Amino acid sequence: MDEPVPDILTRGQTSSRLNIAMGAVDKLLAARVLENPIRLEVVERLERRSYLVVEEGELTVLRTDARKRAYPGEDRPWIGFSTEHSNEELDATSLRWWRSYPRRVIDNELFVVTVATVPVAVYKIEDVESEQVRSGEDKPRFHYSGTLLHRVYPGLVDRALSPAVPVQYKDRVRQIMSSRIKVVSGGPIGYLNAGS
Numbered sequence: 596m597d598e599p600v601p602d603i604l605t606r607g608q609t610s611s612r613l614n615i616a617m618g619a620v621d622k623l624l625a626a627r628v629l630e631n632p633i634r635l636e637v638v639e640r641l642e643r644r645s646y647l648v649v650e651e652g653e654l655t656v657l658r659t660d661a662r663k664r665a666y667p668g669e670d671r672p673w674i675g676f677s678t679e680h681s682n683e684e685l686d687a688t689s690l691r692w693w694r695s696y697p698r699r700v701i702d703n704e705l706f707v708v709t710v711a712t713v714p715v716a717v718y719k720i721e722d723v724e725s726e727q728v729r730s731g732e733d734k735p736r737f738h739y740s741g742t743l744l745h746r747v748y749p750g751l752v753d754r755a756l757s758p759a760v761p762v763q764y765k766d767r768v769r770q771i772m773s774s775r776i777k778v779v780s781g782g783p784i785g786y787l788n789a790g791s
Contacts, residue, residue, distance in 0.1 A: 603632045612642050619711035625661030626710045627678040630750045637751050641713065647774035653788035654771075655703045655720070656778045657689060659710060676710050678749040685716060685746060690724075691738035695784040697723045703786070705767065706741060712775040716746040717768050719761075744768050 609629070610617045623629040629637060647654075662677035671687040673680070680688065689708045700706065701720055708716040718741035726735040744760050745768050747753065753772070756765055778785030 602635050604635055604638055606633070609633050609638050612638055613712075615711055622661050622711045623713065626676050626715070627749045628710055628713055628715060628747060628751060634750075640751065641775070644773060644775045646712075647771060647776045647787065649787050649789050651789055653699075653703055653786045654776075655695075655700050655706045656776055656780075656785045656787055657693070657706065657708045658778065658780070658783050658785060659689070659708055661710065662688070676708060676715050678715070678747060682743055682746070685743065686741075689716060689718065690741055692727060692729075692736035693739075693784050694734055694736055694782055697726075697737050697739075699786065700737075700739060700784075705744075705764070705771070706739070707771055707776060709776050712777055713751075714747075714772050714774065714776055717744045717771055718742060719744055719764065745772055747772070 604612070606617055606620050606624075609620045613620070620629070624631055624633070660675045662673050662675040662680065665671050665674050671691075673684060673688050675688060676685070689706075701722060704719060706718040706720045707714050708718070718739075720739050720741040722740050724738045724740040726737050728735050744764060745756055756768060760768060776787060778787050780786070
């Protein structure tokens with residue numbers, strides 16, 4: 596006789612069900628995308644999601660970690676993602692300072708923030724606000740200006756899309772936020788394209 600499935604999962608069970616490393620589960624917990632104890636129902640929702648496929652063009656993807664204190668001298672208190680961020684804190688942690696290809700990021704328009712394959716925010720990128728070369732580096736990092744179109748809240752609570760989201764982005768934002776995203780890249784910024 597089959598054992599009943601528990602309503603609460605361990606980190607190991609979550610890792611196995613979502614096919615991600617234990618460290619990735621820890622990131623989701625630290626970012627409060629998953630809450631402790633880990634509810635089976637929330638993991639099942641993630642498990643049912645398919646990986647996003649781009650049919651044409653490409654999508655800019657930021658793979659970030661859970662919230663941590665910013666480095667000394669940074670112009671923001673936090674780096675990384677937390678469902679507890681205000682929208683202003685989310686802008687500060689998501690839109691700067693990235694090594695990337697500005698023309699490509701702007702042309703792609705949509706910019707998705709992910710934690711351990713889970714989309715947590717989508718922005719419409721408008722422009723480069725500023726750039727800087729950090730001490731000891733020889734390539735610039737960029738601060739983008741963008742409009743937050745959608746985000747997640749603690750425990751993957753989803754809210755309806757804001758009426759302010761332009762109609763031409765609504766379907767794409769819904770599709771992105773109900774998927775998982777895997778991008779191979781040498782740094783935090785990657786690009787999901789039709790060949791991925």
